[in-house]
Amino acid sequence: MGAVESPRGWPGVGSQLAARLARLDLRGPRDMLLHLPLRYEDETRLTAIAAARPGFPAQVEGEVVGAEVVLRPRRQLVARISDGSATLVARWLNFYPSQQKQLAPGARVRLFGEVRGGFFGDEMVHPRVRSVLPGEALPAALTPVYPTTAGVGQATLRKLVDRALQTEPLDELLPADWLQRLGLPAFSDALRALHHPAPDADPHALESREHPAWQRMKFEELLVQQLSLRRAYLARRARAAVPLRARARLTAALLDALPFRPTGAQARAWGEIAADLAAAHPMQRLLQGDVGSGKTLVAALAMLQAAENGWQAAMMAPTEILAEQHWKKLSAWLAPLGIDVAWLSGSRRKRAREAELARLASGEVLLAVGTHALIEDPVMLPRLALAVVDEQHRFGVRQRLALREKGDEGRRPHMLMMSATPIPRTLAMTHYADLDVSVLDELPPGRTPIRTRLAAEGRRDQVIARMRAACLGGRQAYWVCPLIEESEALQLQTAQDTYAALVEALPELRIGLVHGRLKNDEKSATMAAFSAGELDVLVATTVIEVGVDVPNASLMVIEHAERFGLAQLHQLRGRVGRGTAESECILIYAQPLSETGRARLKVIYEHTDGFAIAREDLNIRGPGEFVGARQSGVPLLRYADLDADAALIEPARELAEHLLSHEPAVAQALMTRWLGGREALLRA
Structure with a gap:
């Protein structure tokens, strides 16, 4: 990304820093207000080096008893710090000459980092280091840690946030009765509580984003999203279209x-x-x-x-x-x-x-x-x-x-x-x-429910025998090959290998193969033959995920089912059960299953209702991925969570309607605060 000019009204930010901040979508002081901490570090207390536990972050203070640049196994700065209770080794693989000066023997420093067991005893790798005077006071509050990007340090972000808190207006834009009704703090109080938590703030409530200050920010973010979408809706209603009367001819x-x-x-x-x-x-x-x-x-x-x-x-x-x-x-x-x-x-x-x-x-x-x-x-x-x-x-x-x-x-x-x-x-x-x-929300009459079965890879022979029995009984079957994200060529190879293996194992059946690389007329001819009952088994990649309707097909086998998303598994399963015959979907999976893979297979096994599957999918994947939000045009939610914060959505929608009807200037001010000039409407 090339350098950009420092935005007007953002004093003290040069073009290079401005370009880096733009990567975080920070383009002026106002944006810094809503750049909220990811987490917090507790620098309000010191831990004696002897009491520091491996695997946990800690802050220690002591005197540098030695520091040198070591060249093996690779160039690094190694310092030894003592606080009287024990000595700790600190190592930096990337360092500046100024750090070497800071760690001169006899200097007093505070280190913050995770302690771990090393070759020479307990050590910290790349701890944060700060020079201090003997007896210097500790911070009174938790230290915020902000989302960042290469070349932008936490100290820079903290300085810019603090400056914005002093110079930018922190107007209260929400009606007082709504704040009272929802039990939410004022905007300025919520911001200060998040950027500078009080010494007695509940660290768990801050980390889990359940603190009232977080609830306030999440509600306002949901409100702005509702305002943006509602404005798009109203703008569309103001446009002209051809009225198409219902002539019922x-x-x-x-x-x-x-x-x-x-x-x-x-x-x-x-x-x-x-x-x-x-x-x-x-x-x-x-x-x-x-x-x-x-x-x-x-x-x-x-x-x-x-x-x-x-x-x-x-x-x-x-x-x-x-x-x-x-x-x-x-x-x-x-x-x-x-x-x-x-x-x-x-x-x-x-x-x-x-x-x-x-x-x-x-x-x-x-x-x-x-x-x-x-x-x-x-x-x-x-x-x-x-x-x-x-x-x-x-x-x-x-x-x-x-x-x-x-x-x-x-x-x-x-x-x-x-x-x-x-x-x-x-x-x-x-x-x-x-x-x-x-x-x-209802299926046409005559549809038979589909039974879903899970089969580990070792039971492939039993699945093939099940397919033989179904086809010799006059039914047809699909065998869907795994989704291989890395390589279309590899996916094609797998489909061809599966086809060859099934032809060999089932010589009495007529088997066809369809995949994305086939010419369209070949693909159409194979699909037409399957639809006409001239093929017993169709081996396919996911090209058959949607739109294939063969009522006589009553068995679906999906190989490496753990690689597919829930929506895809549900779509593929829906290719059978379209006639009156009892239908079955067998999901073959490979061990060991990941946590997500196991969760998906459990959901698809237990549910046939697409709405129930969608709810579970939302829990597993999260909303952005579920709707492809990055390409949907909707302002993405940074802080609110649709599942955890579901109770805030309805009041946000209600207030959005009220503001657009009765207080449009307030609605605009809210959108300017959160979106600036970047209001992304769902225009498509």
Whole structure:
């Protein structure tokens, strides 16, 4: 990172230091106020060297009895410190000439660090060192330790924080009755308590962030996130979109033609979406439902509501297999109604692709399905009024925005985002507060529950025998190969090896192989053969995670299940149990299992409800990773924890609504305090 100019109004900070502080997102004195300590060190007392316990941090004070630069086994500064009770060795592998001077024999110093047993007795490696006068007073409070980056020392951060506490306004922006209701301290009191804890402060409450001062800062942070998302919601409501009235012509025809009745949850979600589409401002709705809950039908009805108004609708899916599956399903439903669906993917031959592009650009075709090829430059959708994004968490903000920008410049298309990864309520309230949410919480009738079994790697032969029995009984099976993050080539090799081993072990069965490196027409041919019942077993990498629907497949084997995330395991398991046959998912795992691996397998074994799995997943992984927050556009939470601080979310949302309606200047001041000029709205 190149040097930047010292920000105006930040005296005493040169360009080099400013560039380093910018890495911590600290760009002025105001930011220092909210740069809160990670932890605290107790420098309020001294420990006699003889009483210092190995493995624990301690502060000792004594006289330097010797110091020298030793060249073996590597160049280092070694000093011996004595306090009369014992002598301690201190070593620095990286040191400055000024440190050598500081450690001249006879000098009095205080060292803070962890004591450990060394070759020459007890020692500290890289302790913090400070010159002191005999009898010099100890600090009266705990010493804060701040998040830092290379080239920025704790002393620098403490100095900048202290200066900001003296010079920056510490205005109280929250209403007094709310502080009283929630039992929270004033802003200035909370800040001082965190940066300079009182001598009698409870160190455990500070470390665990349960101290009232921490509660105050976490509540204000959640409040600012709610304000930011709520403003995004209100800004969207102020924009124009094409109102798509519910004419119930094509939509009614599709519902009449279906061989099944929609579930109550589908009917409810469709009612909410139909009403949104009829509004003159853009819909922004998340449709979440478990694997197999029927999201595609609801999306098809939404797309038909656009078509019966003479406008275009496009559905974008993250993988070729899923997009093609959607296209085939929509085409089968809509062709009898005289509705053509365009199909766009990066792998289509040039002539076919250009023909589809021309039909879409002319407005001749109103409905399109595709991969991210839909958002590439040559794709013209001049009458786009509805964009549907499936598995929306798999796309970045920019990709979702790019699809939205395809519409008429003056009007925004309505957005329907779908996810089979259910979002726990606390997460939906914080990360999706600017979306309306519809939930499909019931499965279509006739679905059989899936039994999940765990098998250690040594029981592979029994799993193969189970697969033979299922396939000879007229059923089909999947065998999913492990996820190998480090190397796609290695993953491919594993899939090919597994395929060869199963062909050898099961000569009486017809076995196919599908993976990401196959040409798309080969992939499609293999999938079509499996769907048609011409293959008994499909060996696959995770390309089949979503969108594959073969009702006769009743057995799913997932190898090295401990390498997969919970959402992925749940998605893969959802590929079976789609017909009336009793279905089974066998998770093969390798020993030894990590703590996280064991926790995941326990959750997937004990739960089939996607919402319960999502709640457990949130506990295991944390919110940022769960929603891909780093690319979601939501202001990330630095201090609040969605699980531990769930009780603060509802009042934060309530106060955000009140401030935006009645005290917008206060709302703006809060956002300026926390976000400065960096308000990141969830715009996609």
